[in-house]
Amino acid sequence: MRILQIIDSLETGGAERVAVNYANALAKKAAFSGLAATRKEGSLKNQIAADVAYLFLDRKGKFDLGAIFRLKSFCKTHQVDFVQAHGTSFFTAVLLKFIHPKISIIWHDHYGMSEFLDARKATALKIASFFFSGIVAVNTILQQWALKELHCKKVVYLPNFTNYGKEIAETVLNGSNGKxxxxxxxxxxxxxxxxxxxxxxxxxxxxxxxxxxxxxxxxxxxxxxxxxxxxxxxxxxxxxxxxxxxxxxxxxxxxxxxxxxxxxxxxxxxxxxxxxxxxxxxxxxxxxxxxxxxxxxxxxxxxxxxxxxxxxxxxxxxxxxxxxxxxxxxxxxxxxxxxxxxxxxxxxxxxxxxxxx
Missing domain, CATH: 3.40.50.2000 (Glycogen Phosphorylase B;)
Structure with a gap:
């Protein structure tokens, strides 16, 4: 199995950490594990394991076709089967599928306002879900929402997990030890x-x-x-x-x-x-x-x-x-x-x- 994570940025955040965690963990179990950052790099880039293939697309705007074709080339080179698109990066994944139909899209839903799903703007997501092969929800509320509102019905709830790789200790907190x-x-x-x-x-x-x-x-x-x-x-x-x-x-x-x-x-x-x-x-x-x-x-x-x-x-x-x-x-x-x-x-x-x- 050959899987590529897609995330919009590598700045510190929950979805971004999960994308890196999946890429690092799958490198130990899958035939190929990669990670593509679409818009912006960030401090989490340093947390990516050495055996994870990495691509920065530097996408300029929603319809940057050059970036999408670079992504297609990367997927073909590494014979990627699945792209696991985190959060709003589903849009990039769907554009990729238009020019590379062999790819299967797994969308990973990290929506943090799960108590207020009635206010979620989801028109583009509902259209995109026609192209999803599966959906991972980070809680049961999001799982039920996806089953009800989206067109892909292969929905699984998987809890987040965390792991740690290399890091350089540099932050010294203020205050007293133990307090x-x-x-x-x-x-x-x-x-x-x-x-x-x-x-x-x-x-x-x-x-x-x-x-x-x-x-x-x-x-x-x-x-x-x-x-x-x-x-x-x-x-x-x-x-x-x-x-x-x-x-x-x-x-x-x-x-x-x-x-x-x-x-x-x-x-x-x-x-x-x-x-x-x-x-x-x-x-x-x-x-x-x-x-x-x-x-x-x-x-x-x-x-x-x-x-x-x-x-x-x-x-x-x-x-x-x-x-x-x-x-x-x-x-x-x-x-x-x-x-x-x-x-x-x-x-x-x-x-x-x-x-x-």
């Missing part, structure tokens, strides 16, 4: 950093030595400006630190004591898997697939989205109980290893794909 709270999330509205800021205001009064560390892409837009202004307005500059996108995630997680997500909407966040892989105790909002992994009070705490008082209470319980932190971290690690390991998910993916032949 850092990490949030791995791009600065997007769905991640609800304002909930984090509300909790930080309370924690500044009750546990002033503990600090928050926000790692994720800053899009330098209106939302980002609002987050930065809120930090200044609440005088939290020494309690909430922004780092932007970073490439040494493992190093950053290891410097943290507790890990959180304050999202208003999620699928299955890769950040949660990364937290669990390094046995970090977590406090998360109970959105998307999170409650399937984190059982409140057993291997972490989950609270309703937007509820700052409950989030603060859960966080302080972890801060004040080191033994509970250790127990939660070990329990979460066991769950991730059992259900979201690279081996288990990739084997299921390959078994599913073989049935299409």
């Amino acid at each position: 850092r709270i990490l949030c791995l999330a791009n600065l997007r509205a769905q991640k609800d950093h304002f909930l984090l800021i509300e909790v930080a205001k309370q924690l500044k009064e009750s546990h002033p030595d503990w600090t928050f560390h926000l790692v994720g892409k800053d899009f330098e837009d209106g939302y980002s400006k609002q987050v930065r202004n809120a930090i200044l307005t609440e005088n939290l500059q020494e309690h909430v630190f922004l780092y932007g996108s970073k490439n040494d995630t493992e190093n950053i997680i290891k410097q943290s004591e507790i890990a959180i997500l304050t999202s208003g909407s999620e699928g299955l966040p890769v950040a949660l898997l990364e937290y669990g892989l390094f046995k970090k105790p977590v406090v998360l909002t109970n959105v998307g697939e999170i409650p399937l992994i984190v059982k409140d009070g057993k291997n972490g705490f989950t609270v309703p989205a937007g509820n700052a008082p409950l989030f603060y209470d859960a966080l302080t319980r972890l801060i004040e109980n080191p033994d509970l932190r250790a127990d939660f971290g070990n329990e979460l690690y066991s769950v991730i290893q059992a259900n979201n390991s690279e081996e288990a998910v990739v084997n299921q993916f390959l078994s599913w794909i073989k049935k299409m032949n």
Whole structure:
């Protein structure tokens, strides 16, 4: 089996990480594994394994036929059977199929606003789905939506997984050792950093030595400006630190004591898997697939989205109980290893794909 991942960019993000993870994992199991970035490279390029064939298309506009023909040439050279198109890169995959009909398209749906699917703009996607051979959904809500709304009915739910390759430890977090709270999330509205800021205001009064560390892409837009202004307005500059996108995630997680997500909407966040892989105790909002992994009070705490008082209470319980932190971290690690390991998910993916032949 010969499979090519297609992703629009290699900047740090959930879909982008999953594309790289699949490419790296399939290099160990498939006859060929490749990855093509269509529009933009980024820091995740350094995470691509040496045995993964890589192509940067540098696509200029939606209908850059030169880029599509370069992609066709790459696929023919490497005798690619399947392209696994992540997120919005389905458009590139469909254009490829027009000039290279032998290709089978697997679309990987990472839509993060799965609680608000009624507002999803999907006209182009519905048309494109006529050309899909299969669909991978990262949560059961998206799986049911695809079965109902799209024209391809070979839909499978596969949880995200994470793996780690080479990285250079370069980020040094502010704050005191053993008193850092990490949030791995791009600065997007769905991640609800304002909930984090509300909790930080309370924690500044009750546990002033503990600090928050926000790692994720800053899009330098209106939302980002609002987050930065809120930090200044609440005088939290020494309690909430922004780092932007970073490439040494493992190093950053290891410097943290507790890990959180304050999202208003999620699928299955890769950040949660990364937290669990390094046995970090977590406090998360109970959105998307999170409650399937984190059982409140057993291997972490989950609270309703937007509820700052409950989030603060859960966080302080972890801060004040080191033994509970250790127990939660070990329990979460066991769950991730059992259900979201690279081996288990990739084997299921390959078994599913073989049935299409």
